[in-house]
Amino acid sequence: MVSITEAFVDSLAPNASAMKNGRDLAKKNSFSELCITADETLIFGECKGSGKEPYLCSVDFLRPETPVFRCSCPSRQFPCKHALGLLYAHTLQKPFEVAEIPTDIADKREKAEKREEKKKESELTDASTDRSKPARKVNKAAFVKKINAQLEGLSILEKLVLQIVHNGLGSIDKKSLQLMEDQAKQLGNYYISGVQAALREIVLMMKSADKEMAYSQVIEQLIRLWSLVKKGKSYLEQRLAEPERPMDTETMLEEQLGHTWQLTELKQFDRIKQDVELLQLSFLSYTDHARSEFVDAGWWVDLQDGTIYTTRHLRPFRAAKSMKEEDTVHALVTAEELYIYPGEQNARIRWENVKFREADAEKFKRVKSLAVPTFQDVIKQVKNGIKSPLALKNPAALIAFHAIERVGDTMVLRDVQGKQLTITNNFISGSINSDSIIPLLPKDDLNDQAALVVFQHDVENRRLGVQLLSIITDCRMIRLLY
Known part of the structure; x- marks a missing residue:
């Protein structure tokens, strides 16, 4: 069975409302029964509903990477709040009684196994047939x-x-x-x-x-x-x-022209990495009116080499209600296969199967150690990038700073060599004015730490400014943009 953490359950929720409602069910003890099988591959229970009969819900971890949710409620959300509540009850360490697997679920498992066997047989047949066929030609x-x-x-x-x-x-x-x-x-x-x-x-x-x-x-x-x-x-x-x-x-x-990359294409062009550990450093949801879609964006660091990647979950206006809304991820994410979209800076990534676990102090120390020690090299790289009109407008970087301090009317980041970067605000939609937050932080958090920043080129003043997204210390992460 997978480690059921709060972050893991949050990642399964289709939206913030379902997340909240699921938590409330668990906290208000709405489950009259909470059960778990001896092998811990299935949790199930009964939850009070609006009718006379309770809803029967379960989460099946026979295949941990693809849990199966079942519930007798009429909700069209998937997973529903009752299945989520069951998982939240587990994270809250509510007492689960060890019980035998219900007959109906055992039957469904058996049918699923038969379908999987047929699928594998079909794939083997197709594979052997494909070897004798020439590669499909482009029309x-x-x-x-x-x-x-x-x-x-x-x-x-x-x-x-x-x-x-x-x-x-x-x-x-x-x-x-x-x-x-x-x-x-x-x-x-x-x-x-x-x-x-x-x-x-x-x-x-x-x-x-x-x-x-x-x-x-x-x-x-x-x-x-x-x-x-x-x-x-x-x-x-x-x-x-x-x-x-x-x-x-x-x-x-290709993407700027309008091509939508498929995972099969990324794999074909070897734009894939195996067994990658990632930690999300910042998150933002915003509306792209030009494309008529909602965007859930995240900034992530690869704990192996310090590369800053981005994720963009797109929800077109016309289909947004039926699509899962992404949220902040606090857990450490391990991706078996990481797909990397074409791009020179902060490439977009995607995965299909991941594992979640709590991020401890060692991981924060690791992030901090990956920060670029001085501003000079980062500034040079950003300046070379923005010379191209098609480059990323606001590239992100993980940098080490010696101090965050006020110089005149502005806040600045200063590195160990005395180089300064002016902190600006609000060029990322929905962000918080860091000038009002920074003075509230302990002094230790403002000295000799690491920060995730995004750059902006001030055309009129011909200088680079940065927006501060997160501060990473040896034991925690402070997000200014959530």
């Missing part, structure tokens, strides 16, 4: 058709960007914005959804009440779009001329 006609459509879409965008620059931002009115919105919708027919979203961002920026700020952002976005058009056309033309040419798996260009 060249479909490939050429798609590339030509993408090139046509980029040409349309190129003309639009030139038109906006030629007429000037001051000429953009409601009619122009409506036209841009219509053109953004039309780009959806050209297999370049990433470019389509980038154009929508300009429309949203121009609708902002602060026109002066919007103009600065729009100019930066237009430069980004222009670079995407030029690099995208050059890349697609090369692929059109050489259909066997492999996809770009080093940069985010």
Whole structure:
């Protein structure tokens, strides 16, 4: 049986509401029966419901990596609050009586085992058959058709960007914005959804009440779009001329154009790591109006080499209610297979099966030891990166600092060599103003520790600023952005 920790149960909950309701059921002793089998592979019980009869719920850990949830309640959430409550009751060390496995669950297990056996037999048959078959070839006609459509879409965008620059931002009115919105919708027919979203961002920026700020952002976005058009056309033309040419798996260009990477593709291109230990350093949920989706984002550190990765769980508006909402993870995560999406900085990652366990002081010390000791190398790397308009706007880094202190009206991070980084705020949506939090922390937390920061380039003042996301000490982590 897996180690059932609170963090593990939290990770299973479909949303924060289900998490809270499950905890409440356990804390209010709503379970009239709590049982566990002798081999600890099944926990089950009865929970008070709105009707006369209690709900029968269970969590089956016969296969620890894929627990099976069952409940007699009518809820469409999966797992429901009753199954979660059962797990929370276990974490709260409520008394579980050792009992035999219920007959109906034993029957379901037997049927599941038979299905699994048939599946394995089928896979073996398919594998032996595939060896005698030649590798499946790419449909060249479909490939050429798609590339030509993408090139046509980029040409349309190129003309639009030139038109906006030629007429000037001051000429953009409601009619122009409506036209841009219509053109953004039309780009959806050209297999370049990433470019389509980038154009929508300009429309949203121009609708902002602060026109002066919007103009600065729009100019930066237009430069980004222009670079995407030029690099995208050059890349697609090369692929059109050489259909066997492999996809770009080093940069985010494919994703920026709109390609959705499949796990099979990442595995094919060897973008995978085995047995990786990760610790989440920060988390944020926000709304991406340009793409019409909610985003649950996390920043993670690889405890082997200190690489900072990101996760992005995307929930389109139209399907958000039926999708699980991600939440902060405090536990140490061990991934058997870690899939790494193309990207040069803070690459996006994904996994399918992971194990959770509590993060102890040794792990925090390990994180701290992985921090870059001085700012100079990090600053150089960030500056080289942001020279490209298509680079990550706000790269994250784990850095060691000698002190956090106030210099004049601003807070700064200072390293052992005296190099300073100005702490800025609020360029990450939904974040907390660190100026009001830092003075409340003990002095020991502000000296000779490590921090996760994200960088922002201040174009007007020509300097880099950082937003402080987390502070990592020898024994704990302080999150300023949750």
